[in-house]
Amino acid sequence: MIHTENLSKKFNDHLAVDRLTLEIPEGEVFGFLGPNGAGKTTTVRMLTSLIAPTSGRATVFGYEVGRDDQNIRRNVGILTETPGLYDRLSAHHNLMIFANLYEVPDPTGQVKKYLRLLGLWERRADAASTFSKGMRQKLAIARALLHEPRVLFLDEPTSGLDPEAARLVRDFIAELKEQGRTIFICTHNLDEADRLCDRVAVFNTHLRVVDTPRGLRQQLFGRQVVFHLGEEAAKWQTAVASHPAIKHSEAHENKLVVTLEDPETHNPELIRLLVSQGAPIRFVGELRRTLEDVYLQLVR
Amino acid sequence: MQKIKTIIHKEWAEVFKNRLVLFTVIFLPLVMIALPLGTLAAMNTWSGEFNNVQELGEMQFMGELCIGLTEIECTQIYMLNLFTLMLMILPVIIPVTIAAYSIVGEKTARSLEPLLATPITTIELLTGKMIAAIVPAIGATWLSFAIYLAGARLMLPPRIFVYLVDPMWLLAIFVVSPLLTLLSVATALMISSRVSDPRVAEQLAGMVIMPIILLVLGQSVGFIIINQQIVVLLGVGAAIIDVLLVYLSVRVFQREMILTRWK
Incomplete structure (x- = not known):
């Protein structure tokens, strides 16, 4: 066209x-x-x-x-x-x-x-x-x-x-x-x-x-999952980062953000891992990057 | 043809809602009619006084025109010539106002881009805009001349009135005036394609009135006497310049430059 x-x-x-x-x-x-x-x-x-x-x-x-x-x-x-x-x-x-x-x-x-x-x-x-x-x-x-x-x-x-x-x-x-x-x-x-x-x-x-907007988000940031914990997240970052599916991990106060290919497959394993290490999980969700994040990353 | 008609109707619908344009198209012809008719009426009142004047040295420049006429009749012819010549300002000044707003007005309103995005050619667009400016100017001139003629017919003796319907003036009003209108419109369009303020376009394009003003001045101080030869020369000159200006106005109208130089 x-x-x-x-x-x-x-x-x-x-x-x-x-x-x-x-x-x-x-x-x-x-x-x-x-x-x-x-x-x-x-x-x-x-x-x-x-x-x-x-x-x-x-x-x-x-x-x-x-x-x-x-x-x-x-x-x-x-x-x-x-x-x-x-x-x-x-x-x-x-x-x-x-x-x-x-x-x-x-x-x-x-x-x-x-x-x-x-x-x-x-x-x-x-x-x-x-x-x-x-x-x-x-x-x-x-x-x-x-x-x-x-x-x-x-x-x-x-x-x-x-x-x-x-x-x-x-x-x-x-x-x-x-x-x-x-x-x-x-x-x-x-x-x-x-x-x-x-x-x-x-x-x-x-x-x-x-x-596609989704493709751009994945290209730049991958798929990210955020674990909201009851305590300082840094304590469990090393354990989670050792999981083979994890490409990248960051800890910010009570939040542990991990980047991985296929959250649907690996989330249960990560949750089991964190629970076994005594991490008090309050909430788990996918971190959705906006197109603005993508845009700013590319334009800057 | 449909697109040209659309542009003409659009121009008229828009431009005649502009008070300045409306003022020029209506007020100026009214002045140009009132002035000669008022003067003729006044001259009729004062005719006795003028008849008492034995020598009107100022009228000597009228030469052969005044042979066999009284001083007052000679003065009347002089005034008729002057006022009819002044009437020729109308076909030059009216379209300048309309045409100057035509392109620059669209530029300032930002309406030219959507217009240029339609499948209209530059020739169609400019033809529409030119006709839209020419027709009211010629219409106003001819109507003013008709009213002037009718008024003069009532105020002048037939042997003087006939000077007004002289072939020279008919040629001037019905042939030379439209040629001057085209000259004026093409100049205004050309200038308004290049500038970004309608007032600047109007002022620059208004310069085309200068030759007519010079003729009026020349006639009023007795420097020249308008005659058939001058009218024909004016017509031929205007026709030649028209061809050149119409060609140039199409060349100067460059869509890309007009769009990208908008500020």
């Missing part, structure tokens, strides 16, 4: 994107994570044929960026970092303009469908300037979907929204995922990426890593 090969973009002396190679299959929700100025927006602009790559190549549904730009624009939807609405015009008018520009067969019906779907129907006649941030974002999402694009590029879809509005937008993206659309999300919100994305890439001018 989306394929890039050594895709690069240089602005004068500044290298914004360096030899990006990616393969995103149809129906995947792909998270593109990176700090400010990492080149995420530049990548989206290249993939939506808004700007041309300096070198390398990219194809979207087989259409080549820089050669089949009109076909790419016809088939992708983009939610830009700022909604960029026509503030003096009504929500309905804003969408009608884009439905006509995208040559949607039934513009009125399609506009009605998305205004209803995003809960904006009652406010359709109001000027976009009167909308809250969340409503503006929803209107911009509706605009990106009017022509039923096969790929949707979302640049910071929940940035600057209050928690309720952000949740509404996230829920809607989850619905789009259910519909099987291919979605490329640039985001700083790692929790959002963790929840929504099938795979994520950590990017900072060049690609650091691509995997």
Whole structure:
């Protein structure tokens, strides 16, 4: 669906994107994570044929960026970092303009469908300037979907929204995922990426890593189990570390954290070992690293 | 064609909700009509006094135009020429305001990126924006001229009024004015593609009014007398510059540069 090969973009002396190679299959929700100025927006602009790559190549549904730009624009939807609405015009008018520009067969019906779907129907006649941030974002999402694009590029879809509005937008993206659309999300919100994305890439001018959120966690931290003990955990660390399944162990006050391949198999053995050594186990659980931990580890 | 129509309707819907643009499109033509009609009405009131003047040295520059006419009639023709020439400021100044907001306004509202992401070509986009600025300007000019004609018809004797419907002025209003409008719009679009503030775009593009102002000044101080030859020259000059400017405005409109230089 989306394929890039050594895709690069240089602005004068500044290298914004360096030899990006990616393969995103149809129906995947792909998270593109990176700090400010990492080149995420530049990548989206290249993939939506808004700007041309300096070198390398990219194809979207087989259409080549820089050669089949009109076909790419016809088939992708983009939610830009700022909604960029026509503030003096009504929500309905804003969408009608884009439905006509995208040559949607039934513009009125399609506009009605998305205004209803995003809960904006009652406010359709109001000027976009009167909308809250969340409503503006929803209107911009509706605009990106009017022509039923096969790929949707979302640049910071929940940035600057209050928690309720952000949740509404996230829920809607989850619905789009259910519909099987291919979605490329640039985001700083790692929790959002963790929840929504099938795979994520950590990017900072060049690609650091691509995997599923779970895969990334395992790659960097392995699977970790935490034993909450009734006493200082360091007393039992040596005994546990001697177990062949343990790759790494750490003791922090009453907590003993161990890294191992297969907790389901080895947890009972470890519990037996600790009990036999007289360790007062209060609680055992898997230590879930967040995507934020992964991201910070990779970006720092 | 559908996309061009969409852009035109969008521009009109948006731009005419902008008070500054609306003020320029409505207020300026009103002034340009009120000024000549008011002056003609005043001249009718004072006609007796003027008839008592034996020599109007200031009118000598009108030369052959005044042969066989009284001083007041000669003055009326002079005023008609001056005011009709001033009317030609309208097709230049009105579209500057509209067109300057056209690209820079989109830039500042950040609405250009989603627009450029649609399958619209640069030619379609610029054609839509140009037509959206040209039509109101020409419409306002022609309507103002029609009202000016109707008012003048009521205030002037037929032998003076006929100077107003002279082929020279019809050529100026119906042919040269649209060419000047296109010149003005292409300049404004070209400038607004390169700057980031609508006011700067408007001020820079407003410079295209200078040749008309110079003509008005030249005529008012008797330096030049507008005649058919000057009007034709103005038209041909505007047409040549139009071709050049339209070509340049398309060349200058580089999507990538406009998007990436946004601050």
